[in-house]
Amino acid sequence: MADTIPVTVLTGFLGAGKTTLLNRWLAEYPRGDVAVVVNEHGEAGIDGELLAARVRTLVEITGGCVCCTTQNDLVRTLGELAFRQPPFTRIFVETSGAASPAGVLRAIARAQTEPPLVLDGVVTVVDATRSSVLEEHELAVEQVGYADVIVLTRADACDAEALSRAEHAVALWNGAAVICGAARGELTGAEGDTLLALLGRRQADLPSPRPVPATPASHAYESVSLQLDGEVCGERFAEFVETELGRFAGRLLRTKGILAVEGVEARMILQGVADLVELTFGDVWGDARPTSRLVVVGFGLDRHALTEAFARCAAPAVAPSSPP
Numbered sequence: 001m002a003d004t005i006p007v008t009v010l011t012g013f014l015g016a017g018k019t020t021l022l023n024r025w026l027a028e029y030p031r032g033d034v035a036v037v038v039n040e041h042g043e044a045g046i047d048g049e050l051l052a053a054r055v056r057t058l059v060e061i062t063g064g065c066v067c068c069t070t071q072n073d074l075v076r077t078l079g080e081l082a083f084r085q086p087p088f089t090r091i092f093v094e095t096s097g098a099a100s101p102a103g104v105l106r107a108i109a110r111a112q113t114e115p116p117l118v119l120d121g122v123v124t125v126v127d128a129t130r131s132s133v134l135e136e137h138e139l140a141v142e143q144v145g146y147a148d149v150i151v152l153t154r155a156d157a158c159d160a161e162a163l164s165r166a167e168h169a170v171a172l173w174n175g176a177a178v179i180c181g182a183a184r185g186e187l188t189g190a191e192g193d194t195l196l197a198l199l200g201r202r203q204a205d206l207p208s209p210r211p212v213p214a215t216p217a218s219h220a221y222e223s224v225s226l227q228l229d230g231e232v233c234g235e236r237f238a239e240f241v242e243t244e245l246g247r248f249a250g251r252l253l254r255t256k257g258i259l260a261v262e263g264v265e266a267r268m269i270l271q272g273v274a275d276l277v278e279l280t281f282g283d284v285w286g287d288a289r290p291t292s293r294l295v296v297v298g299f300g301l302d303r304h305a306l307t308e309a310f311a312r313c314a315a316p317a318v319a320p321s322s323p324p
Contacts (some may be wrong), residue, residue, distance in 0.1 A: 260290030
């Protein structure tokens with residue numbers, strides 16, 4: 001029996017191109033290996049019919065968003081899928097364009113299954129030709145804020161300048177996500193990029209802090225990028241997570257960091273979704289210059305306080321030894 005079953009959440013605003021992208025990714029799997037849960041806001045399902053040819057097990061949840069109205073249906077469905085034999089290698093959950101990812105993640109956490117379900121990543125789809133939706137809809141910003149990976153669809157319909165504007169628009173709200181383009185379901189980024197490659201990159205990639213303007217008054221969400229040259233003290237950073245990030249409990253969407261911890265040879269990778277934080281080890285620093293970076297995405301954040309508190313995590317400088 002599998003140790004865990006990964007669950008990948010595919011979200012994005014109405015008409016962003018989620019189903020086209022998922023249909024392409026399903027082609028990479030044998031037909032019986034994965035299950036798909038599709039949420040339609042209305043009573044009649046349409047996306048499921050488009051995906052049915054690619055997957056043997058497809059469940060449609062209609063009549064409301066799985067983030068709230070039909071969340072219990074999603075919990076029950078995930079539980080049933082987890083017990084199928086042979087076990088699925090992956091479960092995709094495609095949300096309604098009107099759904100908040102928060103409720104979907106709560107449903108995954110609530111599903112008591114054996115083998116356990118593990119959130120493998122949140123992929124948010126944004127139409128590169130309509131990135132202005134982030135200026136108009138708080139929900140679209142929230143969907144971007146939760147993302148591990150952001151896919152800019154219809155990249156082929158944009159010139160270089162328009163695509164750059166779309167990349168900047170999503171990076172403004174989530175500095176921790178891997179960003180790539182897609183055209184008709186095909187990724188247009190690095191050659192050979194697949195869904196698994198994108199999810200793998202999120203374990204190691206963390207963009208350098210970008211200059212971020214003040215949060216527009218129309219949105220409460222923001223992305224705060226922090227950087228510290230050199231190592232952090234493990235005890236001080238643990239206190240930072242417990243005390244400083246703890247101040248914003250209930251207001252965090254994503255937290256991601258790559259840290260150089262005093263006395264630890266390997267990179268420490270921090271992945272946080274909502275108020276849950278996971279720490280794993282990455283590659284050793286070797287000859288690379290140790291640098292600690294952290295991105296916090298949420299709402300009602302205190303950028304100045306977080307910056308000062310993160311700076312206090314620096315490991316104390318070691319005084320040079322005196323000559324004998």
